[in-house]
Amino acid sequence: MRGLLVLVFAAWGYGQTSDSPTAAIAKLATQATEAAQANRPEDAMRLYRQAVTFAPTWDEGWWHLGTLQYDAQKYAACRDSFRRFVSLQPKLGGAYAFLGLCEFQTKEYPAALADLEKGYALGLRLEDPVTRVALYRAALLQTQAGNFERALQLCRLLTRMKPNDPAVVAVAGLAALRLAIFPQELTEGDRDVAFKLGSAMLTGGEHPVEDATRRFESLVKEYPERANVHYSYAMILLANDPDKGVAALQRTLALEPKHLPALVSMGFEYLKRGEAAQALPYAQRAVAMAPGSFAARGCLGRTLVELNEFEKGARELEIAVKLEPGSSQLQYQLASAYAKLGRKEEAARARAEFARLKAVEAQRAERATK
Template identity: 40%
Template sequence: MKRLTLGLIFVALFAACDAVAQTKSASPGRAAGTTSASSFDALVKKADAARAADQTDEAMRLYKQVVRMRPGFAEGWWYLGMLYYEADQYPDGRAAFRHLTGLKPEMALGWAMLGLCEFETKDFDSALAHLEKADQLKIPTEQGFYDVSRYHLALLLIRSGRFEFAVKIIGDFARQGKDTPQFTEAMGLAALRKPLLPNELPPLERELVLDVGHATCDSAARRAAEAERDRLELLRKYTNTPQIHYISGTMVLANDSDKALEEWNAELAISPEHPQALVSIAAEYLKRGEYQTALPYAERAVEASPNYFAAHAILGQVLAEGDLDVPRGTHELETAVRLAPWQPQVHFALGTAYAKAGRKTDAAKEREEFLRLRGQNEVAVSKP
């Protein structure tokens, strides 16, 4: 899923380009005279015709003339960038889409294509930032473009260690029946918490990654019978492999929380400092109101991973909600917010702790931030 077909994009996103094309009439120099306007319009028509006829080199040459004549003509930069992308000329495509995003910073398509070009030039940090920007601006959901953009966003989230949010993206595709081999492989990397791109995966690990990805996609798609079969097969093939029992626990949690606890404890027998298993066990006991039982797992999670926001968050919730030590619980939640200010649920938990401590103003601020972030997350993938 590396590439987009130019024809598909031009058909699926034609309406978006119509919106961009409104800049044509407002472009600087429009008042320079009828002759100038006519020559510009004629040049654009020639470029459009060359593009429509798949005369790529000629279309590039003409669109370069177009944007030299009118640097503020956003549609010209869009088509030029797309032609460069389809021709594997990613540095030139990146330059074109940088111009476009400067002219149309509200255009999700421009940011998405800039991110895709940067991905191909291995400027991964910039690619992640710009694909997230596109996501926040709502990437159009037309078939093809949306899938490619979100797939690459998921890969970059995995590479940066933001596994939970990559799982969410790929899970959405699985629920639509789009769990192709590429998505399955990416899901396996995310579920196994391997911060790698697919081409960096050691060949000997590929079978494990695909097996886990297949099982996790079935679970995300709520294919219950298939997911249970997959889960049991994972346990059979990879009984002592780290992360497998944790994954098994997450797969059964919704229907059998006792079985989930059993699996997470089995994970701890293999990996005693597994932070996600410790947090998950503490969270389940917190949900049950068994605060004293939850406490040692939450404490161990913080000790095992002191920079893991979820460990501080769950410890803070156990201490504050269980009235075990509200001031300390508040401090732990404040630490979680410092580590992950983009996490809405952490702000909500901190607001609840502030309210319990009588800090009404602080509680109101945290709940306001929770609502703001939750609104963002309805259209975007957050940081972890």
């Protein structure tokens, strides 16, 4: 409540009331709390609104007002209250979660996605009911925005919190099919494959490899012309049977030659095998098709470095880092390219940024397991 006395004096005018300004705000807050406890939310909101009008830097008042507005489904008003709150308390993840949820309801989707992800990055308590809603909305918006890998990450986190949720399975299916839509927009023809693929994606890691493989084998037989079913199968195989994984990627590309993730995955698989010359055409095709893809640029940059094209590789990696500055692996690869070019200061900066980002990733991973 820093600065409250000055603000209330300015709002009320010194000497206009027998109550002291701080006492007046405390009185309104007490009345608002009593109204909320007595299940009189309209009265509680009115009283908190009066309080924050008199004391606009009272962050706790904005919080209480915003949560009451959220419960009352007054989403535009709730959005405005939490925007005021985060301007006063910019480090509280829960506040950004509420803000993003309100923006989702007012259909401000880019702002909602940014704020929900910021809330997650700052830290959300997984035991709080609002956290699960926030992560689900973020998964929806990541899918709708075409960020399918991130959407699947969120779906897996949600599944750990509550297994076998049909709503989460549907989003995972959309993400695996790479359909940038909301679940209610699914066509009848896509509904069945989306749920089956989403279920396989979310349960595959909980079963022995053989069981997961059999499940995906069944799916590719049932949907042999769906490129993304083959691609999802390839992602399971690459970790356990790389040769079959490559074959599944090749089938994906036969069905959809411009399948960007399959091109990038082929490039990285050949890099993993130490076959950079084999990786090169896939990486080049990926960049030609999607020059704004950090994954494609990163794959090509690393491939060129492996082929001793250090200058060209560093340039590609620099572009990749600009496109995705939060990737620790890109910073690591860029540091390696700089070192091979003898650019010691730039290599040191990239290594320092790599270490910083790895620490951030470790903190997020720790929060996700709590």
